Amino acid sequence: MAQTGPRAVVADDSHFMRSVISDILTEGGIDVVAQARNGQEAVTAVEEHGPDVVTMDVEMPEMDGLEAVDQIMATAPTPILMLSAHTDEDAEVTFEALDKGAVDVFTKPGGEVSMEMPRLEDQLVEMVLSVAEADVGQETESVDERDTGVETSRPEACTYVDNPTVLIGSSTGGPKMVEQLLSELPLAADLRVLVVQHMPEGFTGRFAERIDDRTEYSVREAGNGDRIGGGDVLVAPGGKHMIVSNYRDGRLRVKLTEDPPVNSVRPAVDMTMSSAAEVVDDPLVGVILTGMGEDGTAGIKSIKAVGGHTIAQDEQTSAVFGMPKRAIESGYVDDVLPIGEIAAGILDSCKLETTQ
Structure with missing residues (x-):
């Protein structure tokens, strides 16, 4: 049939x-x-x-x-x-x-x-x-429940590695997940963060503003040639690839291109992650959240190849377990975590030592 x-x-x-x-x-x-x-x-x-x-x-x-x-x-x-x-x-x-x-x-x-x-x-x-x-219904409840748990369980005093960079990729069901994740990252970790969310042109600017209201970090939609350091977040604009073009002394620079879509999407997670792996010589963390397709799998492989740490969202808390599943199947994902534990996973990978 x-x-x-x-x-x-x-x-x-x-x-x-x-x-x-x-x-x-x-x-x-x-x-x-x-x-x-x-x-x-x-x-x-x-x-x-x-x-x-x-x-x-x-x-x-x-x-x-x-x-x-x-x-x-x-x-x-x-x-x-x-x-x-x-x-x-x-x-x-x-x-x-x-x-x-x-x-x-x-x-x-x-x-x-x-x-x-x-x-x-x-x-x-x-x-x-x-x-x-x-998977609707369960997703919202579990996100809300886990949100409080992570906040209360996070260590209050940590020492982090110098100049860590976090690259986050997501698609279907991702906006709420990205907002939650970034709201749970402390400024003390001094992360520089790049976000690639598959979203139409005209929506990513407002998306960045919303995240900025919900996190300690300074968040904005990326412009061509933008430079960021610790405490800054750039969101790839809809319709453009965000490439890491330069990195020096803890500051990275991005360029935007309208090159053909990769994995049928633009911006593509693979483009941002792979370019970061090529030029950033400080610690890297790659994160793949909910979404359809296979975008991000090649990027995760690139990050792992240069000694970075990789995380994928688990099936239970993913609205669509496509991108995380493909990344996990590649064998290059270190940790598979529910959305409410990913912030802690990022921090653990960047932690130098815990002070008592």
Whole structure:
């Protein structure tokens, strides 16, 4: 018997966009079981059809996407992909939806016929398939529970190695995980951190601002030629690879490129990790969090090859156990940890000694 694809509900107040998205998904082997014109219809459709995934518009009449996400996650937890317009307002609401349990975000495909459409269609189908696999409900609870435990168990006085650099890669389900992880890293460790989160252009700047509000570290979206030292975090901008181009005396410099996608994504974790392994001669830690695909596996191998420490998120706390699984299968991962223990794992690998 032929295996059927996931069942989806498409919610958008535009009849045109509902049709475009439904056609794209159907051609990609996804069974669109219902369409919804607003959030209330989306909530009802989820109750009636029990889909595997929902694509949710942000701005809709009667009930917007944010409230719909809230109700769905409270009554019938279902993996939700936010489809957002390329605006600051939509970006802000989209992150609120991620806080409420939505899994990921995708920029709405445009209606015009262009050379980009086939690529965007493939990306949308791949994203919906990935989000449909996400484990929702348990994830939020375990993250919240573990968050408190790590804070209380962290040693108060440690001596760390000089100039450690941490490279974090994540995709589907990653934004909340990255925020939690960075919120648990103490400034005393003097880390320099590079984050590659698969996210559309226009969202990574706001993502960096959100992290900056939740951590002791100074966080910003990377610009071409940016230099950072200890206590700084750079987030790769959507649509550009972030390459470590230079390193000296504890300060590293990055360059941004629009070279072709690697592993079908740009920014690619592999590009950042592998370039860091080439030029950084101080301690390196590579971390692979939840996400689809195999991006990061080659980067982890590169970090391990120069004596760095490598960590992957475990299956139980990963929304999608794709990237961590592939990295683990490569044999180059030192530690497999739940999200709530990864900060401690990073610190342990950078610890010189514990003072009593």
